[in-house]
Amino acid sequence: MTTTFQLNGESCRFDGDPMTPLIDLLRRDRFMTGTKAVCREGFCGACIVHVESEPVPACLRPVGLLEGLSVTTIEGASQFDAEAQRLQAAFERVDAVQCGMCFPGMVMSLSEFLRENSRADRDAVKHAMVGNICRCTGYERIVDAVMECLAEGEHAGGADV
Amino acid sequence: MSEVERTIMNLPRRDAPDKLRGRTRYTNDRMDATTLHTALLRSTVPAGRIVRLNVSRALKCPGVRAVATAADAPGLFGIGVADHPLFASDTIRYIGEPIAAVAAETQEQARAAVAAIELEVEPFAPVLTMEEALAAGARLVHENWRNYEDLFEGGSRRGNVAWEAKAVRGDVDAAFAQPDVRIVESTFRVGRQNHVPFEPRVAICTWEDDRAHIQTSTQVPWTVRNVTGKVMGLPPGRVRVTVPPVGGGFGLKFDATIEPITAVLARKTGRTVMIENSRTEEMTTCLCRENADIRIRSAVTADGEIVGREATVLMDCGAYGGEQIFLTTMTAHTLGGNYRLGAVRLTSRAIYTNTPPNGAFRACNGVYNTFALERHTDEICAELGFDPIEFRRRNVLGDGDLGATGQVFEGEVLRPMLERMEALREKVGSARERAAGRLYGRATTVGTWFIFVGPSSATVNLNADGSATLVTSGVEIGSGTMTQSLPQIVAGQLGLDPRDVIVKQADTDAAGLDVGVGGGRTTVSIGAASIEACVPIRENLLKTASEMLQTPPERLALRNGRVEIAAIPGSGATVAAVVQRAQSIGGPVTGTGSFTAKNVPAMAGCAMGHFIEAIDIPVFAVHDAEVAVDPETGHVEVLSYNVVQDVGRALNPRAIHGQVQGGVVQGLGYALHEEVTLGPQGEIRQSGFETYRLPLALDAVPVAIDLYEGAPSMGPLGTKGAGEVPILNTAATIACAVANATGRRIQQIPLTPPRVLCILRGREPELSHPHISADWLQNTLD
Ligand code: FES
Ligand code: FES
Numbered sequence: 033m034t035t036t037f038q039l040n041g042e043s044c045r046f047d048g049d050p051m052t053p054l055i056d057l058l059r060r061d062r063f064m065t066g067t068k069a070v071c072r073e074g075f076c077g078a079c080i081v082h083v084e085s086e087p088v089p090a091c092l093r094p095v096g097l098l099e100g101l102s103v104t105t106i107e108g109a110s111q112f113d114a115e116a117q118r119l120q121a122a123f124e125r126v127d128a129v130q131c132g133m134c135f136p137g138m139v140m141s142l143s144e145f146l147r148e149n150s151r152a153d154r155d156a157v158k159h160a161m162v163g164n165i166c167r168c169t170g171y172e173r174i175v176d177a178v179m180e181c182l183a184e185g186e187h188a189g190g191a192d193v
Numbered sequence: 194m195s196e197v198e199r200t201i202m203n204l205p206r207r208d209a210p211d212k213l214r215g216r217t218r219y220t221n222d223r224m225d226a227t228t229l230h231t232a233l234l235r236s237t238v239p240a241g242r243i244v245r246l247n248v249s250r251a252l253k254c255p256g257v258r259a260v261a262t263a264a265d266a267p268g269l270f271g272i273g274v275a276d277h278p279l280f281a282s283d284t285i286r287y288i289g290e291p292i293a294a295v296a297a298e299t300q301e302q303a304r305a306a307v308a309a310i311e312l313e314v315e316p317f318a319p320v321l322t323m324e325e326a327l328a329a330g331a332r333l334v335h336e337n338w339r340n341y342e343d344l345f346e347g348g349s350r351r352g353n354v355a356w357e358a359k360a361v362r363g364d365v366d367a368a369f370a371q372p373d374v375r376i377v378e379s380t381f382r383v384g385r386q387n388h389v390p391f392e393p394r395v396a397i398c399t400w401e402d403d404r405a406h407i408q409t410s411t412q413v414p415w416t417v418r419n420v421t422g423k424v425m426g427l428p429p430g431r432v433r434v435t436v437p438p439v440g441g442g443f444g445l446k447f448d449a450t451i452e453p454i455t456a457v458l459a460r461k462t463g464r465t466v467m468i469e470n471s472r473t474e475e476m477t478t479c480l481c482r483e484n485a486d487i488r489i490r491s492a493v494t495a496d497g498e499i500v501g502r503e504a505t506v507l508m509d510c511g512a513y514g515g516e517q518i519f520l521t522t523m524t525a526h527t528l529g530g531n532y533r534l535g536a537v538r539l540t541s542r543a544i545y546t547n548t549p550p551n552g553a554f555r556a557c558n559g560v561y562n563t564f565a566l567e568r569h570t571d572e573i574c575a576e577l578g579f580d581p582i583e584f585r586r587r588n589v590l591g592d593g594d595l596g597a598t599g600q601v602f603e604g605e606v607l608r609p610m611l612e613r614m615e616a617l618r619e620k621v622g623s624a625r626e627r628a629a630g631r632l633y634g635r636a637t638t639v640g641t642w643f644i645f646v647g648p649s650s651a652t653v654n655l656n657a658d659g660s661a662t663l664v665t666s667g668v669e670i671g672s673g674t675m676t677q678s679l680p681q682i683v684a685g686q687l688g689l690d691p692r693d694v695i696v697k698q699a700d701t702d703a704a705g706l707d708v709g710v711g712g713g714r715t716t717v718s719i720g721a722a723s724i725e726a727c728v729p730i731r732e733n734l735l736k737t738a739s740e741m742l743q744t745p746p747e748r749l750a751l752r753n754g755r756v757e758i759a760a761i762p763g764s765g766a767t768v769a770a771v772v773q774r775a776q777s778i779g780g781p782v783t784g785t786g787s788f789t790a791k792n793v794p795a796m797a798g799c800a801m802g803h804f805i806e807a808i809d810i811p812v813f814a815v816h817d818a819e820v821a822v823d824p825e826t827g828h829v830e831v832l833s834y835n836v837v838q839d840v841g842r843a844l845n846p847r848a849i850h851g852q853v854q855g856g857v858v859q860g861l862g863y864a865l866h867e868e869v870t871l872g873p874q875g876e877i878r879q880s881g882f883e884t885y886r887l888p889l890a891l892d893a894v895p896v897a898i899d900l901y902e903g904a905p906s907m908g909p910l911g912t913k914g915a916g917e918v919p920i921l922n923t924a925a926t927i928a929c930a931v932a933n934a935t936g937r938r939i940q941q942i943p944l945t946p947p948r949v950l951c952i953l954r955g956r957e958p959e960l961s962h963p964h965i966s967a968d969w970l971q972n973t974l975d
Contacts, residue, residue, distance in 0.1 A: 065222035066215020068440075070391045071472050075882035078391060106215035120213040127205055127847050130855060131671030132212030133391035133440040139213060161890035165882070167389055167441055168671050170858030171893040173851060 037098040040108030050096025055079050057095050058105060066106040066136050070165075077164035078133060080140040081105045087141040089163075106136035115143040118184070122177035130168035138164050142178055150185050157182075197910050199752070200685030203847035206676045207692070208438060208669065219440045220410040221395040221469050228397070229258055231458060231468040232303035234293040234310050235478075236285045239319035239547040239875040240334075243283055243292070247311040251295055254309050256302030259461035261294045266457050268424040270449075273356055273518035273804070275342040276335060277550075279424045279453050285314060286334055286512035287549050288876040289478040291450075296458040296466050319547035321875045323486060323507045324964040326353040326544050334512060334545035348518070348802040349974045355510050355543040356518040357974050358802035360525035360597040363536025365969075368501025374492040377576050378967075379569040380960040381489075382941045383561040383924075385481035385509075385869035385877075386862075387885055388554055392440025395469040398455035405432045405456040410439045412446040413709030414666050414699045420449035421456050432456065436699040442670040443859070444553035445480055447516060447711055476885060477877045480552025481869055483517055484509045487565045488965040489528070492535075497579050497587060500535035504528055505965045505972040506562065510543040511550035517543035520558040522803045527562035529597025530641025530811075531607070532570070532588045537597050540973050548875040553711065555856065556921040559642050560863060561942075567638040567925035568939060571932060581929075582637055586611050589639055599796020600807035606839055606904040607639055607813050613837045613899050614815045621897045624832035628821035631830075634934025637817040640922035643808035644906075644914045645712025646790040650705030651722035653683060655730055655782040659754055659769030660693040663726075666707035667719045668699050672852060672916040674715040677845045682720045682909065686727035687734075688751030689768065705787065713914020716844070717810065718788050721909040725786025733782050734768065737775040741766055791907055810906050812913050813839040816857075816926040822934045827949035829865055829931055835897045841906035841913035850898050853919040857896045860923020862888040868943050 035046045046057055055072070058064045058081075068078035072091045079090040082104040090105075109116040116139050122128075129135055138161075145152070145160045152160070157178045158171070166174065211217045224230075248260040263282030269275040281290045293310055297303035320326045320334055333352055335341070349357045369376060396409035405427075411417050414434040422429030439446065451468045458466040470478070485508050492501035506524045510517035524541035541558075554560075574581045589607035596602060614637060625633055652664040663683050669675035680694035697703065707719070735746035738756035742749070742765055750759040757765040775782050795806035819832040836853055843849050866886040870878045879885035906913045924942050932939045937952045940960045944952075951957040966972050 059222075060224070063225065065218065068215075068391065071882040073472075073881055073883060076391070110214040120210075123213055124205060124209045127203070127209075127851060129206055129209040129212050130673065130851065131391060131439065131441040132208065132217060133219070135213050136215040158890040158893075165887050165889060167391055167443075167859070167887065168855050169851065170854035170856070170888075170896070171890040172854055172895045175890065 033096070035095050035099050037100060038102035040104055046095050051094045053091050054081065054093045054095055054098065055090040058090060064105060064107055068133050068136055070133065075165065077141055078137040080137040082109065082140060082144065085144065087144045106140055109140060109143060113143055115146045118181050119143055119146065119177065122180045126173050126177045128169060128173040128177050134164065134166040138174060146178070146181055150182065152182060154179060196685050200681050200910060201844055202681060204677050204681055204691050204845055206673055208676050217438050219392050220397060220408055220437045221392055223397055223408060223437065224467050227465060229296040229298065229462060229464050229466045230300040230303050231294055231296050231454070231466060232300065232307045233291045234307045234312065236281060236288055236290040236292055238285060238314055238316045239288050241285045241314040241316040243281065243285065243312070244315050245311065245313040246292065248293055250309040250311065251306040254302065254306035256298035257295055257306045258464060259296045259458050261454060261457040261461065266424040266453055268426055269341065270420045270423050271344065271514050272516060273345040273348055274350065274514050275344055277513040277515070287547055288874055289549055290512065294454045294458060296462055319875055320353065321546055321548060321871065323509050323544045323546060326546050327964045334547055345804060351974050353545045354974060355514040355545050356521050356802065357540060357542045358521035358524065359540045359973060360529055360800050361538040362595065362597060362599050362796060362799045365501045365503050365536040365538045368536040369492045371492065371500060373494050374500055375577055376490060376492050377573045378490040379565070379572050380940060380962045381487040381565040381568065382960055383485050383564065384943065385484045385551065386554055386867050387476060387479050387481050387869055387879070388443040388445035389885070389887060390441030390443055390445055393470040393472065393475040394446060394451055396452040396455045397465060397467045398459040399465045400459040400463060405459060407432065407434050407452050407456060408437060409434060409452050410446060411436055412439070412442045412668055412670055412711050414668065414701050415707055416709060417449040417452045418701045421453040424453045425456060434701045436668045439668055439670040443555045444557055444711055447553045447709065448480060473880045476880045478549050480515065480550055482554035482557060483551035485561050486962055486965060488962055489565060489569050491569065491573060493573055493577060497577065497584055499532055499588060502534050503538045503969045505969065506541040507965065508541065508543050508558070509546055509548065509551060511546060511548045513550045514543055515550050516553040516557065517551055519804050520553065522805055523558035524562060525597040525800060525803065526643055526808050527559040527641060528566050531566055531590065531639050533590055533594045534597070538969060539597055546875070548871055549877055555859065556642055556917050559640065559921050560860065560924055563640045563922045564924040564928055564942060567922065567929055568932065571929050582611070585639055596807065598800040598803065598806050600793055602811065604905045610813060610815045610837045610839060610901050613901060614817055614835065617835050617837060617897060617899045618817055621833065621835060624819050627832050631821040631823050632934040633819070633821055634930040635819045636926055636929030636933055637815065638922045638925040638929055640814040640925065642812045642814065642918045642921050644717050644810035644812060644908065645714045646718055646809050647708040647714065648787065648789045649707045649718035649722045650785065650787045651719055651726045652704065652783065652785045653723065653726040653730055655772050657769060657773050657776060659767055659772060660695060661687060661689060662695040662697060663723060664697045664704050665719050665722070666699045666701065666704040667715055668710045670710055673848045677848050678716045679719060679723060681844055683723050683727060686724055687730065689754055693754070713917035716912050716914055717908040720912060721788040722786040724909050725788070726784040729784040730782055733775055734771050737778065738766060738771045741771065741774055810908055810913055812918050814918050814921050816922045818926045818930050820927060820930040820934055822931060822949060824953060827946035827953065829944055829949060831861060831894050831927065834894050836919065837899045837901055838915065838918060839901045839904045839913065840915045841904055841908055842902050842911040843900045844910070844912060846900060849900060849915040852916040853898050854896050856919025857923055858888050858893045860920040861892060861927065864924040864927035864942055865944050868945055
């Protein structure tokens, strides 16, 4: 069985077992290693990608369920997604990164969050991060960076009205 | 500006842009279509004898290229004692122990072939706890312990006691017999903590020019080189180790157990071979922070002087000695630290059990000894009616005080740090009103840690474009040392912009010996070696420029990428021009430096079985926390957290703050909900993220931080490592705060809601520790 979907804006055809988790297609077949496999159980968020603009753990999504859909990974988002780029710049600015393994997933889930919640407070940001674990940083700087992005959005006039 | 001032800055990390974009290639991102994958046959029983092992069916499975067993790597390795084989050959000692490894074209094929291996085991009754291991007539986990090679002189070991270290100073019996003392006794128990670095242990080996080239996610490239050579019976120089960016370590990656397997398989197949632990393997065979049992007694006078103290610490090393053997050394400095003591005797023993081996974890040994010591201190205060902060202020180690092994501490550090904590508490204010009806508690604790020095080397090459290349065996595990403090140090010495300092990834073929990244040592040890490497380079640059500029070298300064006439900013020549000139006259401009421990003296006869008798660079920490305990659910919420940390000198304050925040939150996990439990066969029950509860964003609190500078340090530019210490007294502080909130004794961590509820309802059983005698001498070998 063949599955065809859009991967970072290009058509991607997969002929293997449709139950193959998307993470394995990305990492093992395509050597797109920006998406990290950490728990492979849906808990850590390191593998988050966007499927039709929804953040989804790639370890839990069988490729067969992607027929006709559009998938964006950290590689694509870093190039095309303004929200992701804003977050990346903020993470650099506050020196948030340590080992770095959780950050591709953090960028992918928080960029969607920023788009949807332009007025969130600190507590809401922390709640939004329940699916993204970081073992190194103790989180607060990551939240600081998101708060900076939210404040920037506010200054820019709250584009969501 | 002085060199030191020039070195201090909040330099951002050069590796962040790639890490944020998923471009960084960690070791586990380095497979390609030609890589062979590996699966391990692991023991499913905790103890037994291998009666039959036949791999011939596995070898015939599709895609299989090689199978490795103990026959391919017969050597034993270890720390202090060579007790550890790469594969179980005859005796099995824990669930999960590797017995064979299969390399195949795909992971699935490797796994299928593992299932085809024929294995017959005669099981033994396992020794699962330290209590069982120490019982009279207990089965020996290592029957042939006597025959093992000793790798370090002077330790005592016997039977299931893998190692014993003792510190004895003064007449403790006399102190306890004094008529004017009260004796306070406490017992404690702590469980294991899993490191959970996000990148698992992973290694890739190719066999090149009849040598192994291992790329691995390690903290200790030289250990990997030496262990691989040892088990394969090769000179270690036949092994080259290079280290890509490491996705977290925290001490887990201080050993070498998978790398040699890749080397054996790469040699057999002539192909590139990768082993990547699955998360389940990683969780269940992780070299956890060890569980420990502690008994401590103190004799204290009515005016609060601690005239005598004795303690026994049992550390579960699991099936093999590993790091715990070394870590027995630390008790003298962690449990024996913090306070001025009259007479003291401490014994610390690593005990074999048929459970997965334990390892080193950030401030290893220190976190639970500090928990025990600070709880014990509060119990003393409660019994004798002292104010806990006042008691600490009065008794903490100060200038000229003796440590447990008789080393003399220099400088007043902890006392002024306690004052700074007072000021910080005032500045931040209390979060008490957020307790809102729950039980509220607060505590301040102190901690003593050290910087693990030891050998490091550095080479600096100056390039014709005015940049410098720093070559060391340092590894970037996430703490930022390789991307921040080291380039800052080199740039400060040579008057360069730190962005013009290229830092080479660790490669044992290119850089000299190093004991690895851990113990907060990188900035200190590699930093000192780097400064030494810059000395001849500075001389060369100044001499060459002196001729070019017709100015004596004393009147020149290296700054802003130039060699300037000191009095005239912007004058002189660029470093690039001077290097080009120097190269044309005398060849390449280069320098090397090395560093090792200075060996501060202990008192003769005080330390037995210690790998380090005194600590060269002590580090102190003062922590303070407020908690709210929900009496209905037993849930503990941390309301505020404050840290005053002794850093010697902060070269990159922002980076250090990041380490403190991260370390404290890791410590909160240890204190409150990271729980490893062992099943009936000694297996680790928490096999994934669903059952092992890591701290989430909602568990974190912003830590208020005050960096204490100026304490004496032999580190370069007055530095001390800052990344390891933040976790040190987190469990101690939370446990003391919870004890204050509940009015109950806290003897065990983690303080999970069920445990806290038991404590609140008086149902937590008293810890009697029948396996630790009240007679201290009975807890020692000779
Ligand atoms: S790897 Fe997918 S959520 Fe952890
Ligand atoms: S930076 Fe290491 S896991 Fe987040």
